[in-house]
Amino acid sequence: MAEVLNGVYSDRLHNVTIVDCRYPYEFEGGHIRGAVNMYTRDAVNSLLETQTTAGKHHVLIFHCEFSSERGPRMYRHLRSQDRALNQDHYPKLNFPEVYLLHGGYKAFYESHGDLCDPDSYTPMLHLDHCADLRHFRVKSKTWTAGSEKVSSRRHRSRIFPSGLDF
Numbered sequence: 001m002a003e004v005l006n007g008v009y010s011d012r013l014h015n016v017t018i019v020d021c022r023y024p025y026e027f028e029g030g031h032i033r034g035a036v037n038m039y040t041r042d043a044v045n046s047l048l049e050t051q052t053t054a055g056k057h058h059v060l061i062f063h064c065e066f067s068s069e070r071g072p073r074m075y076r077h078l079r080s081q082d083r084a085l086n087q088d089h090y091p092k093l094n095f096p097e098v099y100l101l102h103g104g105y106k107a108f109y110e111s112h113g114d115l116c117d118p119d120s121y122t123p124m125l126h127l128d129h130c131a132d133l134r135h136f137r138v139k140s141k142t143w144t145a146g147s148e149k150v151s152s153r154r155h156r157s158r159i160f161p162s163g164l165d166f
Helices: 024-028 041-048 070-085 104-115 127-144 147-159
Strands: 015-020 058-063 097-100
Touching (some): 058 070, 070 097
Parallel strands (some): 058 097
């Protein structure tokens, strides 16, 4: 990620969007330079409305605090919506290159704090933000509404039908 931010791949990557899926108080407490804060499905859906230039790579890099829950959930949501939008043009995708930052913001900050703005880290469970955490957790439960687990199971069963041995 540091190499991407420092322009090492600028000859191949013309447009990179770093999608920070953490809650706003975490984002404001420190984020990767240039990242956008998108912690709801509606915000992530807005990415699909952006136009990509043919032949130009538009790379999305998702993360949350540890890249273990919120970031992967938004990553899967974007990919699912992108597939649905392009179902008649398979295998075309608006965003064929989507990545998840290994270790999340915490790991990135520990090794590259100088590339974070501000150079700080506010954990989700920070004691000063208990009310914020309750607010955003309630909000996140209302937009997932438990439907993700059902759709994920259906999706997996189409890809890996039971009865196949690997």
